[in-house]
Amino acid sequence: MIFSSVVQAIGLFIATNIDDIIVVSLFFARGAGQRGTTARIAAGQYLGFSGILGAAVLVSLGAGAILPSAAIPYFGLIPLGLGLWAGWQAWREDQDDDDDAKIADKRVSVWTVAAVTFANGGDNIGVYVPVFLNVAPATVVTYCIVFLVLVAVLVMLAKLIATRPPIAEILERWEHVLFPIVLIVLGIFILISGGAFGL
DSSP states (O other), X not given: OHHHHHHHHHHHHHHXXXXXXXXXXXXXXXXXXXXXXXXXXXXXXXXXXXXXXXXXXHHHTTOTTXXXXXXXXXXXXXXXXXXXXXXXXXXXXXXXXOHXXXXXXXXXXXXXXXXXXXXXXXXXXXXXHHHHHXXXXXXXXXXXXXXXXXXXXXXXXXXXXXXXXXXXHHHHHHHHHHXXXXXXXXXXXXXXXXXXXXX
C-alpha cells in the first residue's frame, strides 16, 4: 500500500513539475558565480512548494473560501510581473558596462524563487486537489512527504543541467534574455489557461 502510494506520488510529481526544471535551471544560470545560490534556490523552492501543498490540502479539506479555484489563474501575474522587471533590468544592464553591478543585480533571492514556484503551481493545485479528495489522509501525508523529498531532486537536477559546460555556456550567454521571456510566457500561459480576465 505504501509502496504503491510512493510510486503514484513520484509519477504525479514528475507530471506536474517537469516544466520547473527549465525555470530552476535559469535561476542557477542567473545566480552563477554567487555564493549561496543553491541554498537560496532550494529554500525558495521549498517555500513555494510548501505553499502549493498547503493550498491543495486546504482546498481539498473544503477551505475553498480561503483559496477559491477562480483565484488560482491570477497567480500568473506574479511571474509575468517578475519577467517584465527582469527584462527591464536586462535592458538597463545593456546600457551599463559595470560588471560588478551586473553581478549584484543578478543575485537570486529566496522570495523570487518562492513566488515563481508558487505561481507556477496553479496546475499542481488543480491536479493535487482531486487526488487528495480521493485518497485516505495517511496517503495524502505520504504524497506530501514524497513531493518534498523530490523537490531536492528537482533542484539538484536543474543545477546539474545548468552546470554542464555546453548548456552552461548557452545559459550564461542568453540568460538575460531567456529568464524574462520564460517568466513572461509562463505568466501569460497561467493566466490564459486558467481563464483569468475572461481570456
